[in-house]
Amino acid sequence: MSLSKGIQSAAAAALSAAMLIALAACGTTDSTDTAAKSGDSSKDSSSTSIQGFDTSSIQKDDEIAALLPDSVTSDGTLTVGADTSYAPAEFLAEDGKTPVGFDVDLSKAIAAVFGLKEETISSTFDSIIPSVGSKYDLGISSFTVTKERMQAVDFVTYFKAGSTYVVQKGNPNKVDSSNLCGVKVAVQTGTTQEEEVNKANEQCKADGKDAIDIQSSKLQTDVTTAVASGKASIFYADSTVSAYAIKQTGDTLETLGEDAGGVPEAVAIKKGDTKTAEAVQKAIQKLMDDGTYKKILDTWGVGSGAIDKAEINPADAA
Structure with missing residues (x-):
C-alpha cells in the first residue's frame, strides 16, 4: 500500500521546507542537531542561521603551504568543487547560495593552513572529478575512494562512512533491501550507491526476475524527495546523509536494515x-593531530566517522 495523496503532499512539503529551502541541497550521525555548538559557531550569521565551525583562528603553516605548486597558490584562493545537495556534508544555507556543512x-x-582564501563552488556530483585540476583545485564532496576513481584522480582520506537504505516511515511498500528486483529505487547519479544498485539490477535480470526501476537524480535532495513523496519506494545513500535526511523530513522517513x-x-x-x-595530506593530518578536525565533525x-590518519591513495579502495 502507498501513502494517500494528502500525506504524500505533506511529506513533500515538509521536505521542501526543511531541505530545499532551509538546507537546499557518503557512520551514522552522532546527533541530529547539526547547528553549531558553544564557541565553535561562525561569527557572522547574517547570511544564514546554520552555523558551522569557526575556522578564523587557524594559523597558516608555512612549511606545509610551501609544498603547494603555483597553480594552486597564484590567485590566493583554494577553489573546491562540491555537490551542495548532500547535507550534512555539503549543502546550501537558508539564503540558497552559501555552502555549509x-x-x-x-x-x-585546509585553506587556512595553506594561508589561502577558500571558495566552495557548487556543481553536480558526477562533474566534479573530471574538473579537478582545471576548474577546481580540489574536489571535496563525500567521495568514496574506489579503484576506478583513482584512475582519474589522486585521493587523500579524511572520513569513513557506510551506506544506508531509507524508506517511508513504517515501510508501507514492504521493501526488502536484500531483494530489490521490481522495486523503485532512488539514487544519486555517479555515486557508489548507484553502482551497487546497477549491479543488483544486473543480477535480477540474470535470475529472470523483474528489473529494478532505478531512478537516478543529479541532486540528493531530489532522491530524498522521491521517497518522501512516494515516487520511489527506497533510496540508498551515505549513512550520514540518510540520518540527516530523516531528521530534516520530520521523521517522514526511516532507515531500513543495518548500515553497510x-x-x-x-x-x-x-x-x-x-x-x-x-x-593536503599534511594539512589534514595537522588538523587531526591538533584536534581541530574532530571539533569540526x-x-x-x-x-x-572520524579517522586518525590521512592517507594518499589508500590500499583499501573499494
Whole structure:
C-alpha cells in the first residue's frame, strides 16, 4: 500500500521546507542537531542561521603551504568543487547560495593552513572529478575512494562512512533491501550507491526476475524527495546523509536494515599532482593531530566517522 495523496503532499512539503529551502541541497550521525555548538559557531550569521565551525583562528603553516605548486597558490584562493545537495556534508544555507556543512568547514580549515582564501563552488556530483585540476583545485564532496576513481584522480582520506537504505516511515511498500528486483529505487547519479544498485539490477535480470526501476537524480535532495513523496519506494545513500535526511523530513522517513560497509572518503586531487597531494595530506593530518578536525565533525554530529590518519591513495579502495 502507498501513502494517500494528502500525506504524500505533506511529506513533500515538509521536505521542501526543511531541505530545499532551509538546507537546499557518503557512520551514522552522532546527533541530529547539526547547528553549531558553544564557541565553535561562525561569527557572522547574517547570511544564514546554520552555523558551522569557526575556522578564523587557524594559523597558516608555512612549511606545509610551501609544498603547494603555483597553480594552486597564484590567485590566493583554494577553489573546491562540491555537490551542495548532500547535507550534512555539503549543502546550501537558508539564503540558497552559501555552502555549509562539515566538508565545507574542512575545506576552509585546509585553506587556512595553506594561508589561502577558500571558495566552495557548487556543481553536480558526477562533474566534479573530471574538473579537478582545471576548474577546481580540489574536489571535496563525500567521495568514496574506489579503484576506478583513482584512475582519474589522486585521493587523500579524511572520513569513513557506510551506506544506508531509507524508506517511508513504517515501510508501507514492504521493501526488502536484500531483494530489490521490481522495486523503485532512488539514487544519486555517479555515486557508489548507484553502482551497487546497477549491479543488483544486473543480477535480477540474470535470475529472470523483474528489473529494478532505478531512478537516478543529479541532486540528493531530489532522491530524498522521491521517497518522501512516494515516487520511489527506497533510496540508498551515505549513512550520514540518510540520518540527516530523516531528521530534516520530520521523521517522514526511516532507515531500513543495518548500515553497510564503512569505507574511506577522500579529497580528490589532480592525478599526478604529488605536491598538492602531499600538502593536503599534511594539512589534514595537522588538523587531526591538533584536534581541530574532530571539533569540526562534532559540530555537525558526525564524529563517529572520524579517522586518525590521512592517507594518499589508500590500499583499501573499494
